[in-house]
Amino acid sequence: MKKGPDLSREELVARYEKQSMDKVWPIFWQYRSLLFAATGTMIIFNMIGLTMPWMLKIAIDRILPNADYVLFWILSGSMIIIYLMRMLLRYVASYLVDYTGIRLIVDIRQKVFRHLQSLSLKFYEEYRTGKLISNVISDVGLLNMLMRVISQAGEQIFQLLLIALLLLFLNWQMGVLVLCTIPIHYLNFRHFRKIMKNDSMMMQEKVSEISANLSETLSGVKVVKSFAKEHSENLHFFQNLRPLVDLQMRVTVDGVYLWAIFDMLTVLTYLATIGMGIRYVQMGTVSIGEFVAFYSYVSMMLQPINVLSGLSVTFAQGLVGASRIVHLLNTMPEIKEAPNPLQPSKLIGNIEFKHVMFSYGKDQPPVINDFSLTIKPGEKVALVGPSGSGKSTITNLLLRFYDVTSGVIKVDNLDIRKLGFEAYRKHIGVVLQEPFLFSGSIRENIAYAKEDATEEEIENAARLANVEEFVETLPEGYETIIGENGASLSGGQKQRLAIARAILKNPAILILDEATSALDTVSEYLVQEALDRLMEGKTTIIIAHRLSTIQNADKIVVLESGRIVQQGTHDELMAQEGTYKELYQTQRKMAIEH
Numbered sequence: 001m002k003k004g005p006d007l008s009r010e011e012l013v014a015r016y017e018k019q020s021m022d023k024v025w026p027i028f029w030q031y032r033s034l035l036f037a038a039t040g041t042m043i044i045f046n047m048i049g050l051t052m053p054w055m056l057k058i059a060i061d062r063i064l065p066n067a068d069y070v071l072f073w074i075l076s077g078s079m080i081i082i083y084l085m086r087m088l089l090r091y092v093a094s095y096l097v098d099y100t101g102i103r104l105i106v107d108i109r110q111k112v113f114r115h116l117q118s119l120s121l122k123f124y125e126e127y128r129t130g131k132l133i134s135n136v137i138s139d140v141g142l143l144n145m146l147m148r149v150i151s152q153a154g155e156q157i158f159q160l161l162l163i164a165l166l167l168l169f170l171n172w173q174m175g176v177l178v179l180c181t182i183p184i185h186y187l188n189f190r191h192f193r194k195i196m197k198n199d200s201m202m203m204q205e206k207v208s209e210i211s212a213n214l215s216e217t218l219s220g221v222k223v224v225k226s227f228a229k230e231h232s233e234n235l236h237f238f239q240n241l242r243p244l245v246d247l248q249m250r251v252t253v254d255g256v257y258l259w260a261i262f263d264m265l266t267v268l269t270y271l272a273t274i275g276m277g278i279r280y281v282q283m284g285t286v287s288i289g290e291f292v293a294f295y296s297y298v299s300m301m302l303q304p305i306n307v308l309s310g311l312s313v314t315f316a317q318g319l320v321g322a323s324r325i326v327h328l329l330n331t332m333p334e335i336k337e338a339p340n341p342l343q344p345s346k347l348i349g350n351i352e353f354k355h356v357m358f359s360y361g362k363d364q365p366p367v368i369n370d371f372s373l374t375i376k377p378g379e380k381v382a383l384v385g386p387s388g389s390g391k392s393t394i395t396n397l398l399l400r401f402y403d404v405t406s407g408v409i410k411v412d413n414l415d416i417r418k419l420g421f422e423a424y425r426k427h428i429g430v431v432l433q434e435p436f437l438f439s440g441s442i443r444e445n446i447a448y449a450k451e452d453a454t455e456e457e458i459e460n461a462a463r464l465a466n467v468e469e470f471v472e473t474l475p476e477g478y479e480t481i482i483g484e485n486g487a488s489l490s491g492g493q494k495q496r497l498a499i500a501r502a503i504l505k506n507p508a509i510l511i512l513d514e515a516t517s518a519l520d521t522v523s524e525y526l527v528q529e530a531l532d533r534l535m536e537g538k539t540t541i542i543i544a545h546r547l548s549t550i551q552n553a554d555k556i557v558v559l560e561s562g563r564i565v566q567q568g569t570h571d572e573l574m575a576q577e578g579t580y581k582e583l584y585q586t587q588r589k590m591a592i593e594h
Helices: 009-029 032-051 051-066 069-118 121-126 129-170 174-181 181-219 221-226 230-283 288-329 391-398 421-426 440-449 456-463 491-505 521-535 570-574 579-592
Strands: 351-357 368-375 380-384 406-411 428-431 509-513 541-542 555-560 563-568
Touching: 009 032, 009 069, 009 129, 032 051, 032 069, 032 129, 032 579, 051 069, 051 491, 069 129, 069 288, 069 541, 129 174, 129 181, 129 288, 174 181, 174 230, 174 288, 181 221, 181 230, 181 288, 221 230, 351 391, 351 509, 368 391, 368 563, 380 391, 391 406, 391 509, 391 541, 428 491, 428 521, 440 456, 440 491, 456 521, 509 521, 555 570, 555 579, 563 570, 570 579
Parallel strands: 380 541, 380 555, 428 509, 509 541
Antiparallel strands: 351 368, 351 406, 555 563
């Protein structure tokens, strides 16, 4: 067997399809009962339809020559019953196919979404959001299409085999000649399938890329407008669309050639059938009724050939989308929950870092280097240092967004790697420099921290966070819709809303990541007042560039290149030469100059 670079493109595509199908099939197997029921119902539906040409043969050979009205009424009644059965079977089959498809889409989208929630931050740093949206929406739709293709293919293959047997039963010489056209149809579709399949795969990749670019541009619409880049973004979007148009036209043109050849072969098949029919009828070996039935079965035979050829291209498209879904589902989270994890119902917030080392990859230099620190319950500790010194990484490790390379992090004397994600993180509150808000109402955004929160609890949290101060000025109060990521709110208002959410959560451990650095003086005062209320009695880790905001911290830890170079209170650090004193004096000088 050939390996690696010795494989031709065709062999690589075939191997890719096989590997993808091996991965996709277990997903379909979960719905096997519904799939078999839907396919079986359609097969019975088509089998009943195959009785019609035979009844036509009886009508021509027996009823017309003898004016046999008794047989006519029997035949008419039988046809009416058969058509009623077909109507019922069509309804049942369509219902089963659609129900299976809807179940598949809902279950797989839910499964993909749940899986995405389990993946680590590193995955989201490397994978574009627009592509993920395309995976969840478009590719799952293609998975549904692939399921329908498999069901239809089984139905059409069975119908083709049954028609072939009927043709051979009616007249084996004519049947063999007509069935010889099937390989020619196959070669025609096989040739164009390879071309159209490659173009279709490229088309789907291009659509996914365009989705990612579109999501990115729309998310950054403020930047686009502020730099007056609307025209260049429009041009860039058009340039991305142009190759897609070319690919779509190539697929369309190839499709025209494919069906033109199919139509020509169909006409030749009909002419050959008629020519042979004339000869055999003249010879008396075939009756007129048998010829009409034979001709009808030839016409019915071409339909599954037509459907199967179309399904081959659709199958390739569906397989691409399905394989991407499977690839996504096979992406293993780097941070895994321990088997039988501990589920702490309460934490007091005693935090201990012991000789923690961390790097983002095996060949990457350490970002955190031999970091050891103990934070007592209720203590306020500030992490300071130049950009890239590892401040945010420390909090990400505490939240277990990443796992330490070596060393250990303990909370209340428990290794955080042994704790259940949800049970552990519900005891930690985070307020970021740029808080993320959902597009619902103010009330919904606060209540996000606690689903069963009462109105009194929500409004109390809002009052403590100084949210009430601006909510009272809004016509709809707490029911005001704030738009995507709080678009209708100012920076200070968004920050206070995030603090209200943290107050409602009432965590044992609090992380404040540059929570006031982007605010004006008035907003900073209101936010700082809210933060002071929030920090009461909580173990707090504060990340701050503005050193004036952390002078009252119980302990200030100064980092450089992931190492602790100084620690102590503000007064203790100002009394000694070092990084902290230099940073503080530099910021104070800049503040005076401005």
